[in-house]
Amino acid sequence: MITEEQKLYLKSLRGAVLRLPASYFDEINPGDEAVSRMFRTAYAQSQAELIYTWFLEEKIVLPEKLKGQLQLSYDHALHRELLMNTERARIFDFMDEQGIWHCPLKGIQIQPLYPSVGTRYASDNDILVDPEYCQTIRRYMEKRGYKASPSSGKHDSYLKNPSYHFEMHWRLMDETEEEDAAASYLNRIFPKLHRVENNKFLYEMTPEDFYLHFLAHADHHYQGSGTGIRYITDTYFYLKEYGKDMDWEKLGELLKQLGLSEFEERIRTLSDKLFADEIPVFDFSKEEEEFLSYMFRSGSHGSDQISAENSIRKFNYRARTGIGRKAEYIARRVVPDRWWWKTNYPFLYKYKIGIPFFVVFRLVRGTFCSVFAREELRQLLSRGKEPDERDL
Incomplete structure (x- = not known):
């Protein structure tokens, strides 16, 4: 269940999103300590700059120490977005x-849909590119001083100081068993893209397909390490701009086909409720409170604790005893199934002779170097002798 402090955050977020007058915040009437705690939550949700600029515009008084910290964060976010926009154009x-x-x-x-530059933090820029030219792009990026991270199963990642981070995708989703329907649709998106006017090589998705990808990406994180309130805010801004022109009948069919109907309804309903023109009473159903509570606990980028919880909970157990299930889980995590190899290490999926050596390396690395692996093992071993009923 969400707390009164979290409800205060949602009320403040509503004011920032709708750019309500200062009198709205005066009605909430929190003290300085409550405001400080609210901004700690805003940092965890990557929404501090959005709320801070609302405070500035409406001349809402902030504790002096907090104001200096927020101004520094906003300056960084503004500078970062401008740098990324300029570099992306190049x-x-x-x-x-x-x-x-x-x-x-x-x-x-989504960034341009927010009230002003610097109010929607983004850790990177994602770009779908022609897979035939990945090596050409890599040579160009490395020549410009970028460091290329090891390829995932769907993109190359490029980093350069002070704050440049680009992900060049050759496909949109990993082909995992539970997300196979969404991946099958989205990884074949190119014929459905529209060429941007006056540019021969710049493309964009239809509003419906962009929304589907946005939801599939959000749900992927939600089911994994968790994700935060910002996705609800993104939904509001996107649908405000494009929702009225979208084909909702066609979209509804695709949401069912891709297994996203329930998630989409939850996030859109909360967006409608939080940012409605009429003042909401912030009275949520039990399911909505659980959804929001999970998002508050996740923060904008998830956590190892939630990732471990979800991994253990969703595992397809065959053993019937607690000890047997724990042993089964550990064995499968050390030597994953084919979907994992195909998604994360396509080279080893193709050349399986290297898998035994990598398994040994993975076991040593997980034992001594991985915070997530240690958290996962701690949660697994702390369970009772009998299997958790949620896993049956």
């Missing part, structure tokens, strides 16, 4: 020159 120019089709994703498209 990268797109290169792709245009080389004849590489490209499609901006996620935060790139």
